[in-house]
Amino acid sequence: MAKKLVSGIVGLMPLPLTLVTVANKNNVPDVFTASWIGVLCTDPLYIGVGIVAGSYSHELIEDNGEFTVNVMQEGFVKEMDRLGSISGRDTDKFEEVRLTPHPAKEVKAPTILEAAISIECRVQNIIRLGSHDLYIGRTLATHVDESVLDGDKINIEELRPVSYAAGSYWSIGRKLGQVGSGLG
Numbered sequence: 389m390a391k392k393l394v395s396g397i398v399g400l401m402p403l404p405l406t407l408v409t410v411a412n413k414n415n416v417p418d419v420f421t422a423s424w425i426g427v428l429c430t431d432p433l434y435i436g437v438g439i440v441a442g443s444y445s446h447e448l449i450e451d452n453g454e455f456t457v458n459v460m461q462e463g464f465v466k467e468m469d470r471l472g473s474i475s476g477r478d479t480d481k482f483e484e485v486r487l488t489p490h491p492a493k494e495v496k497a498p499t500i501l502e503a504a505i506s507i508e509c510r511v512q513n514i515i516r517l518g519s520h521d522l523y524i525g526r527t528l529a530t531h532v533d534e535s536v537l538d539g540d541k542i543n544i545e546e547l548r549p550v551s552y553a554a555g556s557y558w559s560i561g562r563k564l565g566q567v568g569s570g571l572g
């Protein structure tokens with residue numbers, strides 16, 4: 389392979405496409421599309437999300453230090469796209485895309501009723517990086533819709549999550565094999 393040195397390309401892909409909610413101390417919520425997000429530690433479960441300094445959601449999370457991560461199914465890609473380009477400073481984003489904020493169990497930020505998976509997190513560390521600040525949140529509760537559960541596992545074909553890569557949205561591809569199976 390002839391590799392070329394490039395700049396301005398995020399080479400790590402695909403990234404999960406999620407909706408993150410935040411709220412300030414007075415329970416004023418916001419929701420935004422987030423792909424700069426990932427699992428950092430399994431036990432205890434930590435999730436890190438990079439949030440643009442200066443955005444409305446950044447202002448709210450700074451006030452309260454809590455967030456939820458919501459995994460939406462393919463059918464909500466239009467809503468996720470929209471929520472990635474409008475600001476909660478100017479509009480009620482939940483109302484605009486007709487998604488329903490739902491009280492979380494442990495945190496002030498709401499979950500999203502229509503989400504297949506909602507993960508409640510409390511920020512334990514903030515790392516100021518540059519364009520984004522990294523919020524490292526400890527997971528306090530995970531809610532999974534029964535329709536995407538197969539016993540205690542997620543049925544990925546039912547879930548139909550969305551990924552972000554190279555400026556586009558993608559559905560998940562075909563299964564290549566089970567972890568640890570040797571794939572022989």
Ligand SMILES: Cc1cc2nc3c(=O)[nH]c(=O)nc-3n(C[C@H](O)[C@H](O)[C@H](O)COP(=O)(O)O)c2cc1C
Binds near residue numbers: 418552
């Ligand atoms: C595909 C996609 C992924 C995004 N990922 C992030 C992200 O991880 N962190 C972030 O702060 N903004 C991200 N954004 C941008 C925010 O969703 C966008 O700036 C939003 O309008 C912020 O809303 P707010 O002003 O209500 O906070 C993403 C946008 C898109 C379209």
